[in-house]
Amino acid sequence: MNDTLRFPFYAKLAFTLVSLMAIFTILYFGQSIVIPILLSLLFAILLRPVAHFLKSKLRFPHVIAVIFSVFLFILVVIGILTFISWQISDIANDWDTIKNNLSIHFSNIQEMVRDNFNLSKGEQKKLIDDATKNSIETGKNIIGSTLMSFTGTLLNLTLIPIYTFLFLLYRTHFIKFLSKLFKPEHHKKLKDILFQIKVSIQSYIIGLIIQMLTVTALTTIGFMIIGMKYAIVLGIITGLLNLIPYIGILFAGLLSIVATLTGSPDLSLILGVIIVIVIVQLIDNNLLVTLVVSSKVKINAFASIVGIIIGGAISGVSGMFLAIPIIAILKVIFDRIEPLEPWGYLMGDDLPKTYTWHNIKLPLFDSESSSETSQIITDVKAPIFTETTTETDEK
Known part of the structure; x- marks a missing residue:
């Protein structure tokens, strides 16, 4: 006797949305x-x-x-x-x-x-005073929330x-607990999932450490070249803050600019700091992230950005830092569970073909030709689309 219940699509969609809302609510609160x-x-x-x-x-x-x-x-x-x-x-x-x-x-x-x-x-001072007139109360609230956040951080x-x-x-003990949740015939798949999660997370964190050390070294060398005071500590701070996506490098840049004021009021030093940070970020985003970090978890840029935004909305900086590892864990699980495999593929970074443009090899992410779309669909053996595609080609 088959006890499996089959629900229509709209019911499955409703269950999925309710489950996602419950998960995000639990994570937020x-x-x-x-x-x-x-x-x-x-x-x-x-x-x-x-x-x-x-x-x-x-x-x-x-x-x-x-x-x-x-x-x-x-x-x-x-x-x-x-x-x-x-x-x-x-x-x-x-x-x-x-x-x-x-x-x-x-x-x-x-x-x-x-x-x-x-x-x-005098007029400029009046405009500044009017703009900051109501900021005292806001400053008190910010200080209070900062102290509470600092207390939570210490905890x-x-x-x-x-x-x-x-x-x-x-x-x-935890591994045995997980094995007791599943039937013996699924233990082999469970072992594979746990092993791949361990490998992915270790590789990702090691990649982050390599990225941090490289950014620290490049920034320190750049600051030494332009004659910055406290070049070593500012390079270390930049490397650490660079682990926080998007906002970390902004704070590091502002701190470095403030540190330039410990020496000379010359604007050329501030300009040099900006140039060093921009160059290091170009190297980081186009070389280190691609070769050292992204290659470890095989997650595409779209999934990474969306995950970081969602993580930041749920839990601020900590959520942004945890977003990529959590997505990597979910991808490992989705890739090994047949009904969830399409979602694992959606998160993944499928290596594209390349084409030559002025002797430069560029990735071919997509093509507008219907014949190629038909071939892609045929390759994944999706019968529900094959008939429609064939009719389109015949027309």
């Missing part, structure tokens, strides 16, 4: 719980080879290997943060110089506005190492 767990899972996957090396090669007991792995991770993070805070304190000591140089630039801008728009400095910094330790410690 439960982000303070879910986000630290997901971050800890990524770090646990990254640290798994370290714990395995300590356990298998150095004969550490399992618990000691896990503790030592997490402790090394914490030491690296604390070392980076300590170096950055130490350097930023030196920048803060130059605050008087920054204010003087900033007032010089502000005075130059006022003179430029006066010469081009016939607005005196997460405490919970994430604990969660990471527990994920590594109970790794076998």
